Amino acid sequence: MHTLTANDAKRNFGELLLSAQRGPVKISKNSKDVVVVMSIQDYEELEAIKTEYIKHCFEAAKVDLAQGNTIDGETFLKNL
Known part of the structure; x- marks a missing residue:
């Protein structure tokens, strides 16, 4: 670069x-x-990749919720 x-x-x-x-x-x-x-083209491509990744994360979260793969907030914070 x-x-x-x-x-x-x-x-x-x-x-x-x-x-x-x-x-x-x-x-x-x-x-x-x-x-x-x-360039604006590189920026727009980067934003599109980020958007697709966020969509993927939401879809994965929906699957986890549907399958009951969840933990409560206190447990989550303790595991951090």
């Missing part, structure tokens, strides 16, 4: 936009990674 400092990203914003269309670009500030800039 290509990395830019915040100052470089600011100075070369057009280059940042072009780079982000080819692949995610990490931006760092004070030697710490702070954000990733990505």
